[in-house]
Amino acid sequence: MGKNLLKLSDLSTDEIIAILDRAQMFCAGVDVPVLSDKIACNMFFESSTRTQYSFNVAELRLGMRVVSFNPGSSSMNKNESFYDTVKCFDSFGPDAIVIRHVQNEYYNELLGHINAALLNGGDGTGNHPTQSLLDLLTIKQEFGRFEGLKCVIAGDISHSRVAHTNYEVMRRLGMEVVTAGPEEFLEKSLEQEDFDHAVKTSDIVMMLRVQHERHAEHMKLTKEEYHQAYGLTVEREKTMKDKAIIMHPAPVNRDVELADCLMECPRARIFKQMQNGVFVRMAALERAVK
């Protein structure tokens, strides 16, 4: 049976580095396998642009055959459960199933009940392993190392599976990681720092989207107030270190967490991250099915 990829905390640092090295080979166009005998099913129960379609492109680049599930036109409209829906797809005999779902740790009820390798495309506010891998690849390409780098993750930390996944893995790789943002979005267990100070001293400024869809109540601040207090404004960007970069998992709320004109500025690696998403997902898929 192939290898699941559910959360990065299940993987040793050696395994993580091996996936990144393989992804870098795919980035260079080297040693791409042809997995035309393998079938992947993409099952996105929660909205997605980057993760869903870069998994799709990664599968195509590996020569895999792909089935994409559309919850809106499925028998979930006849009250079929998540479990029965995934079990149904697994019965078709795919080699890998990629799932995104709004429920944290949705995969627990599937483990031991499906034969395909399971790749997590994001579970609620929990984990987003392939996003962190593409973030790490982008950092590695930029700085050639992890040890000793400082990253501030800023914004809606508590609702962000990207923040949770990155905080753990970046620290394990020897990075200094701090969080910043409105009090209502921070978590006591994660180290916090004054945002302005963090922007000035970090090598990576990672901005997060305000996840309105996961909020029980409306955010207290207006978009403009948020931008001035917690966003990467044009003025704050000027205080960043010479070689420091801007990252964001996207989608971006322009002029809320990030000034519109910074999205494609020389420091921004946001579209680079998307490009790297294809390569890390190729590496994760190869690892899962071989």
Ligand code: NCD
């Ligand atoms: C993130 C996600 O869905 O967790 N996006 C992504 O996968 N690139 C972040 C977000 O939605 O804000």
